Amino acid sequence: MLEVKNISFSYNEDKKNIEGLSFNLEQGKMLALIGESGSGKSTILKLIYGMLEWQEGEIYYNHRKLSGMKGNLVPGEPEFKYLEQEFGLDSYATVGDNVGRFLSNIDMDEKQERIFFLLDLVEMSSFIETKCIHLSGGQKQRVALAKVLAQTPSLLLLDEPFSQVDTFKKNILKRAVFDFAKENNISILLATHEIEDALAYADEMVIIKDGKIVQKNKPSYLYKNPVNEYVARLFGEINIFTKENFPELFKGIEATKILVYPHQLYAEEEGELQVKVLKSYFLGSSYLVEAIGQRKRIWFSSEDYYAIGESCVLQIHDYQILRE
Numbered sequence: 557m558l559e560v561k562n563i564s565f566s567y568n569e570d571k572k573n574i575e576g577l578s579f580n581l582e583q584g585k586m587l588a589l590i591g592e593s594g595s596g597k598s599t600i601l602k603l604i605y606g607m608l609e610w611q612e613g614e615i616y617y618n619h620r621k622l623s624g625m626k627g628n629l630v631p632g633e634p635e636f637k638y639l640e641q642e643f644g645l646d647s648y649a650t651v652g653d654n655v656g657r658f659l660s661n662i663d664m665d666e667k668q669e670r671i672f673f674l675l676d677l678v679e680m681s682s683f684i685e686t687k688c689i690h691l692s693g694g695q696k697q698r699v700a701l702a703k704v705l706a707q708t709p710s711l712l713l714l715d716e717p718f719s720q721v722d723t724f725k726k727n728i729l730k731r732a733v734f735d736f737a738k739e740n741n742i743s744i745l746l747a748t749h750e751i752e753d754a755l756a757y758a759d760e761m762v763i764i765k766d767g768k769i770v771q772k773n774k775p776s777y778l779y780k781n782p783v784n785e786y787v788a789r790l791f792g793e794i795n796i797f798t799k800e801n802f803p804e805l806f807k808g809i810e811a812t813k814i815l816v817y818p819h820q821l822y823a824e825e826e827g828e829l830q831v832k833v834l835k836s837y838f839l840g841s842s843y844l845v846e847a848i849g850q851r852k853r854i855w856f857s858s859e860d861y862y863a864i865g866e867s868c869v870l871q872i873h874d875y876q877i878l879r880e
């Protein structure tokens with residue numbers, strides 16, 4: 557179990573980049589750190605890995621207090637692996653050599669087998685003899701993933717691990733990596749902008765803003781109960797209605813601000829909200845329709861296509877109350 561207790565950290569004296577951060581991560585589980593760019597996700601990974609020195613608080617791993625940067629001759633906790641945004645590969649070594657770099661040479665057949673297994677997992681086995689300098693960004697990222705998995709770490713710190721992998725490969729790769737981690741009881745701390753990764757795979761999500769935790773809970777709980785607009789907006793195109801701007805929508809609703817996801821707004825014969833369509837985005841099984849009503853942008857889902865300029869009336873079928 558990883559226990560982060562009340563950690564604060566500043567790069568310089570002007571401001572705290574991380575403030576009073578506390579969370580736990582049980583062995584074999586996945587926790588996703590989500591937040592806008594500059595909120596502090598990478599800094600948190602670097603602190604836990606031991607590449608930066610925190611000024612306040614404590615971090616424990618399996619009840620052992622981590623001493624951070626000052627406690628290790630070489631930065632980095634030995635049982636942890638960190639996949640940074642820059643990948644950390646040796647460009648002039650082959651793909652196979654990069655993945656096998658820290659594996660034992662005692663049994664060379666076993667080593668080769670392990671390298672091949674991991675490259676197969678990330679669908680890069682045909683590049684085993686290729687020098688990394690000749691790979692694309694997405695291919696490098698896949699090799700880097702195989703490399704951090706090579707020694708089966710007990711905690712994996714991943715910073716935007718699929719950012720350069722194309723959509724075509726992304727889902728296969730995510731499943732392979734996250735399933736491998738589950739089967740091997742590897743804990744994952746994942747920093748990402750991609751909310752879909754967190755929703756589908758994370759056991760818990762920690763939402764970060766300006767170095768502080770805004771909310772933490774299971775993905776399904778956060779989706780249904782975001783504390784404020786910042787958390788709600790992480791879930792994509794949403795509608796926030798205030799009683800002040802849309803009083804007609806608040807009949808029978810005891811709140812002053814509500815969140816309505818696009819799939820909770822239906823175009824119907826009768827409704828409270830008159831809108832004009834700006835654009836329909838085809839999503840495969842449905843359309844996401846962008847419209848304007850009372851000078852505000854409104855998003856709703858529809859099975860039908862709506863043309864630009866078309867008018868329709870929307871009805872709220874469900875909503876979430878925003879407390880802040």
Ligand SMILES: Nc1ncnc2c1ncn2[C@@H]1O[C@H](COP(=O)(O)OP(=O)(O)OP(=O)(O)O)[C@@H](O)[C@H]1O
Binds near residue numbers: 594598599747
């Ligand atoms: N080496 C550094 N020196 C000074 N300030 C830094 C340094 N690295 C990051 N920061 C600042 O710390 C804050 C958090 O940065 P961090 O990289 O952790 O954010 P992030 O959430 O990972 O962003 P992104 O999603 O863009 O990677 C930002 O305000 C950033 O400008």
